[in-house]
Amino acid sequence: MSSDAGMAIFDTRFHNPSIFSVRATANARDVLDFCVPANPYFPPPALVDRIQAGLADTLKYYPDYAPVHQENISRLIGLPVENIVVANGVTEIITQLCLAAEAPLLTDVPTFGRWTDLPLQYGMPIHFLERRKENGFRLTVEEIVAKVKSTQARTFILCNPSNPTGACSSEADIARLLDELSHLALVVIDESFIDFAATPSAERLVLRHDNAMVVKSMGKSLGWHGMRLGYGVAHTALAERVRARLPYWNINGLAGQVLRDLQDFHEEYRASFPKVAADRRYMQERLGEISTLVVYPSEANFILVELPAGVSGKALRNDLLQRHAIFVRECSNKVGGSEALLRLVVRKRPDVDRLVAALKDVLATA
Structure with missing residues (x-):
């Protein structure tokens, strides 16, 4: 796992960098965003x-x-x-x-x-x-x-x-x-x-x-x-x-x-939310396959997970971005938060499968 405790763009106490900065840092347009909690089923x-x-x-x-x-x-x-x-x-x-x-x-x-x-x-x-x-x-x-x-x-x-x-x-x-x-x-x-x-x-x-x-x-x-x-x-x-x-x-x-x-x-707008809920259930199940993660219940369009003891959330975030072009949110800059906590946005199932594979790969080297 990368020893870099945090790239410069992440040195902010308020939020996370924009996706535009993240893409430039990763030198990739197709960064898979598990950080910004946007509805994947809207707008049509x-x-x-x-x-x-x-x-x-x-x-x-x-x-x-x-x-x-x-x-x-x-x-x-x-x-x-x-x-x-x-x-x-x-x-x-x-x-x-x-x-x-x-x-x-x-x-x-x-x-x-x-x-x-x-x-x-x-x-x-x-x-x-x-x-x-x-x-x-x-x-x-x-x-x-x-x-x-x-x-x-x-x-x-x-x-x-x-x-x-x-x-x-x-x-x-x-x-x-x-x-x-x-x-x-x-x-x-x-x-x-x-x-x-x-x-x-x-x-x-x-x-x-x-x-x-x-x-x-x-x-x-x-x-x-x-x-x-x-x-x-x-x-x-x-x-x-x-x-x-x-x-x-x-x-x-x-x-x-x-x-x-x-x-x-309006009909498409309301119909989008049950689809996100179904994807959330699938994502919780897939993340649950990683025995070293603690996956917490959620009613939002994101899921909070806790990393194994001793694993740096910042280093894991950086590794996911640099090696897999996946962008996640670690929570050390939140009052009451911790580097051990990741907030992962609910996305469609193929994206979730890619995230789980990347997490398994990165955690295997932790």
């Missing part, structure tokens, strides 16, 4: 063709106004326009929520890096509730409420399903949690991967609470991260306050075109 070719056909107008003219985007999201999720906040990627909402949040904050870890890094960057007091591997990285309502009380948190953030663990709280637990934490200034449920789970969204639940908000990235579900599109759902007054903090023209023309055209591809 017909939607891509429509986007390309309208590209000249999309680039030439100003995009729609914010209320038009809210209406398009409203039709997609079946909730009132006044409860919707549309954003240039979910990180735009996350940034504004962190800037306005009452401290101290509390979030589960490991989690999406923006929820941990932004409060630290702004010098805001933040506490972490660790997901323990011996519990399959699952949290109970009782654990969360006890930690809120012990830290005197005023803002609580939960990723559901969790990123990178894939653990997911039930709809009943989220409902209980919102009731138990109704005294807080803000409760945020980040549901960026909920479409891939069997658990229903909490979007309707948060409408009953004036201190709660669901936020969601759409890039994962649409299979288009570069489009930069996300949204939030909240009680009317809270939604209005968040919208007031965002630029009026914050959605670019391409994202706006996708939102308009998505209405005609």
Whole structure:
């Protein structure tokens, strides 16, 4: 196994390098990406063709106004326009929520890096509730409420399903949690991967609470991260306050075109998620063939695995990229994460077979 502890492009504390940097480093266009969690069954070719056909107008003219985007999201999720906040990627909402949040904050870890890094960057007091591997990285309502009380948190953030663990709280637990934490200034449920789970969204639940908000990235579900599109759902007054903090023209023309055209591809969109779930089951079975790996349950479109003791996740990542042109996510730059943990995106079965063969090869030399 390579002794290189980490190529220069991976020396970042916030995220991973772009696929463009990774391709250049590997000197290959056909890098197999098990890092970026994009839906492999969407968009369909017909939607891509429509986007390309309208590209000249999309680039030439100003995009729609914010209320038009809210209406398009409203039709997609079946909730009132006044409860919707549309954003240039979910990180735009996350940034504004962190800037306005009452401290101290509390979030589960490991989690999406923006929820941990932004409060630290702004010098805001933040506490972490660790997901323990011996519990399959699952949290109970009782654990969360006890930690809120012990830290005197005023803002609580939960990723559901969790990123990178894939653990997911039930709809009943989220409902209980919102009731138990109704005294807080803000409760945020980040549901960026909920479409891939069997658990229903909490979007309707948060409408009953004036201190709660669901936020969601759409890039994962649409299979288009570069489009930069996300949204939030909240009680009317809270939604209005968040919208007031965002630029009026914050959605670019391409994202706006996708939102308009998505209405005609709603059936294909919904049908894509059970296909990902089937591939996830297959991938869990195949990874389970590697006896030295610990494969954790997941309800997202990725699977968390733990490497054998003594194996460097960074060196394994580099070997997979350099020897097999496979790009994976190791989790050492996440608060509460570890170099021993890899988050592997669910892909179609031939790609999974290639990954498993490469992992067996690289681990054999560890």
